Amino acid sequence: MKKILKYVIVDIVQNKIVLIYTFLLLLIALSVFNLESNSAKGLLSLLNIILILVPLISIIFSTIYIYNSSEFIELLVSQPVKRKSIWLSLFGGLASSLSLAFFIGAGIPILLYHADATGITMILTGLFLTVVFVSIAMLAAGITRDKAKGIGLSILLWLYFSLIFDALVLFFLFQFQDYPLERAMVFFSFLNPIDLGRIQILLQMDISALMGYTGAIFREFFGNYIGVSLSFLGLLIWIVVPLMWSLKKFSKKDL
Amino acid sequence: MITAKNITKTFGRVKALNDISVSFTKGECIALLGPNGCGKTTLIKSILGMVVPDKGNIEFDGRPISEQWQYRSNIGYMPQIGRYPENMTIANVIDMMKDIRKDTTVHLDEELIVSFGLQELMDKKMHTLSGGTRQKVSACLAFLFSPDVLILDEPTAGLDPVSSEQLKKKIVLEKEKGKLILITSHVLSELDELITEVFYMQDGRLLFHKKLLELIQDTGEERLVKAIAKIMTA
Amino acid sequence: MKRILYTFLIGCFATVSVDAKVIKVGKSRNVKSVQKAIDLSQNGDTIIVDPGIYKEKNIIIQKSVTLKGINYPVLDGENKHAIISIKASNATVEGFKLQHTGRSEIRDLGAIMIYDSYKITALNNILEDSNFGIYVQNSKRCTIKDNSITAYGKDEVQSGNGIHCWRSDSLVIIGNKIKGHRDGLYFEFVKNSLIWRNVSTRNVRYGIHFMFSNRNTYVSNVFEHNEAGVAVMYSKNIHMYNNHFLNNWGDAAYGILLKDITDSDISGNHFTKNTVGLHMEGCSRIKLYKNIFSSNGWAVKIQASCDNNDFTRNNFIGNTFDIGTNGSLVLNKFTGNYWDKYEGYDLSKDNTGDVSYHPVSMYSMIIDSNPAALMLFRSLIVSLLDKTEKILPGVTPENLKDNKPVMRQIPL
Numbered sequence: 001m002k003k004i005l006k007y008v009i010v011d012i013v014q015n016k017i018v019l020i021y022t023f024l025l026l027l028i029a030l031s032v033f034n035l036e037s038n039s040a041k042g043l044l045s046l047l048n049i050i051l052i053l054v055p056l057i058s059i060i061f062s063t064i065y066i067y068n069s070s071e072f073i074e075l076l077v078s079q080p081v082k083r084k085s086i087w088l089s090l091f092g093g094l095a096s097s098l099s100l101a102f103f104i105g106a107g108i109p110i111l112l113y114h115a116d117a118t119g120i121t122m123i124l125t126g127l128f129l130t131v132v133f134v135s136i137a138m139l140a141a142g143i144t145r146d147k148a149k150g151i152g153l154s155i156l157l158w159l160y161f162s163l164i165f166d167a168l169v170l171f172f173l174f175q176f177q178d179y180p181l182e183r184a185m186v187f188f189s190f191l192n193p194i195d196l197g198r199i200q201i202l203l204q205m206d207i208s209a210l211m212g213y214t215g216a217i218f219r220e221f222f223g224n225y226i227g228v229s230l231s232f233l234g235l236l237i238w239i240v241v242p243l244m245w246s247l248k249k250f251s252k253k254d255l
Numbered sequence: 256m257i258t259a260k261n262i263t264k265t266f267g268r269v270k271a272l273n274d275i276s277v278s279f280t281k282g283e284c285i286a287l288l289g290p291n292g293c294g295k296t297t298l299i300k301s302i303l304g305m306v307v308p309d310k311g312n313i314e315f316d317g318r319p320i321s322e323q324w325q326y327r328s329n330i331g332y333m334p335q336i337g338r339y340p341e342n343m344t345i346a347n348v349i350d351m352m353k354d355i356r357k358d359t360t361v362h363l364d365e366e367l368i369v370s371f372g373l374q375e376l377m378d379k380k381m382h383t384l385s386g387g388t389r390q391k392v393s394a395c396l397a398f399l400f401s402p403d404v405l406i407l408d409e410p411t412a413g414l415d416p417v418s419s420e421q422l423k424k425k426i427v428l429e430k431e432k433g434k435l436i437l438i439t440s441h442v443l444s445e446l447d448e449l450i451t452e453v454f455y456m457q458d459g460r461l462l463f464h465k466k467l468l469e470l471i472q473d474t475g476e477e478r479l480v481k482a483i484a485k486i487m488t489a
Numbered sequence: 490m491k492r493i494l495y496t497f498l499i500g501c502f503a504t505v506s507v508d509a510k511v512i513k514v515g516k517s518r519n520v521k522s523v524q525k526a527i528d529l530s531q532n533g534d535t536i537i538v539d540p541g542i543y544k545e546k547n548i549i550i551q552k553s554v555t556l557k558g559i560n561y562p563v564l565d566g567e568n569k570h571a572i573i574s575i576k577a578s579n580a581t582v583e584g585f586k587l588q589h590t591g592r593s594e595i596r597d598l599g600a601i602m603i604y605d606s607y608k609i610t611a612l613n614n615i616l617e618d619s620n621f622g623i624y625v626q627n628s629k630r631c632t633i634k635d636n637s638i639t640a641y642g643k644d645e646v647q648s649g650n651g652i653h654c655w656r657s658d659s660l661v662i663i664g665n666k667i668k669g670h671r672d673g674l675y676f677e678f679v680k681n682s683l684i685w686r687n688v689s690t691r692n693v694r695y696g697i698h699f700m701f702s703n704r705n706t707y708v709s710n711v712f713e714h715n716e717a718g719v720a721v722m723y724s725k726n727i728h729m730y731n732n733h734f735l736n737n738w739g740d741a742a743y744g745i746l747l748k749d750i751t752d753s754d755i756s757g758n759h760f761t762k763n764t765v766g767l768h769m770e771g772c773s774r775i776k777l778y779k780n781i782f783s784s785n786g787w788a789v790k791i792q793a794s795c796d797n798n799d800f801t802r803n804n805f806i807g808n809t810f811d812i813g814t815n816g817s818l819v820l821n822k823f824t825g826n827y828w829d830k831y832e833g834y835d836l837s838k839d840n841t842g843d844v845s846y847h848p849v850s851m852y853s854m855i856i857d858s859n860p861a862a863l864m865l866f867r868s869l870i871v872s873l874l875d876k877t878e879k880i881l882p883g884v885t886p887e888n889l890k891d892n893k894p895v896m897r898q899i900p901l
Contacts, residue, residue: 071338080328166870181861209786209809211738254306
């Protein structure tokens with residue numbers, strides 16, 4: 001396991017796309033912090049990057065990488081190696097190298113310019129979202145044999161989580177405007193990892209507004225450590241479940 | 256050493272393996288023969304655990320292989336088309352395999368690397384290699400860890416005559432050490448001096464599995480090519 | 490025998506002397522009770538009380554005396570009584586620790602009760618666990634200064650107000666620290682008064698609450714962590730300068746709620762981290778300038794019932810929403826403020842943006858009608874909606890805008 005992981009990481013780190021991604025993040029983060037009049041506003045601009053770009057790059061790059069590793073996978077599967085190790089190594093390699101890219105590209109600038117609770121929450125959220133979307137990519141690549149279909153599925157999943165899901169929730173909110181919806185909203189947020197991450201950041205940035213909103217339930221839930229730990233647990237589940245599912249698929253896959 | 260019982264595998268509508276039962280024993284060199292698409296490669300991949308059969312089970316040294324992986328340290332596999340990570344060099348690939356299998360083997364057999372003259376090509380990236388050179392790499396990797404079982408899928412396809420001859424010599428050498436060798440090949444003429452048994456498949460079914468001597472006696476033909484042709488036309 | 494003689498002598502001295510005299514009270518002194526000392530005193534006298542605990546039920550002052558504690562002698566109300574009641578002129582209570590007043594549903598009980606008085610001073614006292622802290626009624630020109638007033642109220646019913654003033658005039662309330670009461674400061678029908686440098690925190694209801702109190706000035710007070718923030722209603726000619734309204738969180742909590750306030754000045758105040766920094770309802774002719782609104786949920790919520798209010802040269806920084814409103818009618822002016830969300834440009838380089846700024850975001854209006862939608866804030870779909878609205882306004886009031894937004898934060 002450790003050895004395979006090493007080969008995967010070495011391979012990904014040499015990959016130009018990860019390097020470009022790192023520099024792109026770094027460029028955006030630095031320019032955002034330098035151009036905006038204050039670092040809090042810079043952080044706000046970075047929020048959109050984290051919520052949109054990070055999942056997109058993570059899922060697409062990972063999907064393509066897994067398809068491109070088919071030779072590597074094939075070679076290893078005939079060797080005395082557990083299939084599980086191969087798959088988890090791929091996941092581990094992708095997750096750790098993309099996380100590292102995010103940390104260098106966005107994490108370090110945030111720490112330099114705005115190292116408070118909001119900044120740290122943002123880094124954590126970005127890291128979690130990176131890993132979640134690697135995991136979802138593993139699943140997308142695990143259930144489709146065809147590369148084009150797999151990449152298409154990844155893009156669709158990204159679009160769903162970053163736009164369509166929220167649009168549906170908004171639609172739902174207006175349809176059932178007359179009902180108390182706080183509980184439902186808490187529930188909905190767990191169905192989308194991007195929402196979970198976003199709410200963590202909202203809790204830091206917009207706490208004053210959030211606390212005003214009638215939702216005693218909301219305040220009780222997200223306003224304390226249990227709620228915060230629960231939502232990070234939710235993110236963890238979003239990592240584990242797709243990964244385990246894809247692992248199950250992979251262990252029965254014919255090569 | 257390897258036994259398969261009633262294994263069946265379908266890909267979509269095609270039955271690649273249809274109720275195959277077989278037993279391969281140590282010291283034999285078996286030719287897996289049959290027309291294209293008869294299921295030879297699927298059988299091999301099932302033994303290697305690369306393909307998971309729908310039904311039936313396969314045992315290696317009396318132990319079922321499903322969900323197992325350690326038994327593969329006793330197998331050297333040379334695929335029909337060797338696919339390798341494109342941006343690794345030959346040296347990288349060989350080192351990686353050594354690294355991964357280090358715990359399971361003591362003796363490294365680098366004879367083929369020498370006889371193929373691969374040392375000079377070690378720094379070449381995989382994607383720059385010709386089909387023949389890839390085959391050489393595949394062959395080297397199959398023999399590298401002196402495994403008890405060698406599974407060679409079309410080993411000489413794409414090899415130049417000299418290398419082909421070197422590989423055959425190596426196979427004979429290993430056979431004499433009492434190893435189990437499975438070979439598929441289209442070039443039947445090559446197999447005469449190697450094999451001891453013939454395993455013939457058609458449309459996913461086993462047609463016959465005989466000792467070479469038996470086959471020669473039955474058909475009255477000295478050469479494998481002719482013996483097979485005779486059976487097929489009969 | 491000796492004691493009678495002593496008392497007699499003092500009595501003689503008091504009658505013969507026109508100068509003020511000093512009476513000392515203490516366990517080891519002849520006069521052992523504060524009330525007794527007061528009874529013995531005459532206008533202009535000073536009573537000095539030694540450290541110790543004095544349980545004297547309700548001490549009544551009806552003379553112009555100065556009551557002074559040394560090292561905060563404790564006056565204990567034993568959870569039954571008001572502690573000091575004053576009905577006099579020119580009296581002072583200084584340096585006591587007053588604790589455990591009674592609680593009554595029939596009448597208000599407080600640590601220092603001032604009725605129908607003139608020029609009373611409550612100075613540098615510590616009030617602990619009182620129902621009402623300092624209670625002023627029908628009085629004029631009283632000074633309440635540097636008192637520390639703490640209660641442990643759990644709900645609005647059980648606790649009284651920290652400093653409670655009713656129907657009074659020309660009060661000066663300076664440097665008091667009030668904590669845990671129902672309303673920290675409460676004024677009803679109080680006029681011409683100055684409220685300066687008080688700190689009112691963690692009260693069960695409002696940090697300050699006043700109604701029908703015209704012509705008062707509030708300077709440099711701090712109102713923080715009050716359950717419902719600050720509420721002021723039905724008053725005219727209010728001047729509020731350099732106050733801090735902080736950390737008032739909740740669905741009905743405001744940095745400050747202005748209801749029916751007219752002809753007033755609000756300037757130099759800091760509204761920080763409140764759910765709603767400033768809420769205005771039925772307000773007219775208020776000048777709001779040089780205030781700083783930062784990190785609030787809504788910096789300002791201004792109802793359509795407000796008119797002729799002027800927002801000039803305020804800083805709006807890091808608020809979730811800058812302005813919220815409930816209608817499309819806009820009768821208020823916003824000019825020359827700094828809005829950190831402004832994305833316009835300044836080609837003429839005169840530090841004034843060339844396009845006007847619309848401080849009401851579409852999503853804030855959505856949230857107004859559907860609060861649960863706040864959970865989707867800052868998502869891609871919401872950003873897209875807001876951007877669309879900026880380009881093609883349809884929901885937000887078009888006239889609510891700042892035509893001269895300032896490009897850089899105004900140094901205040």
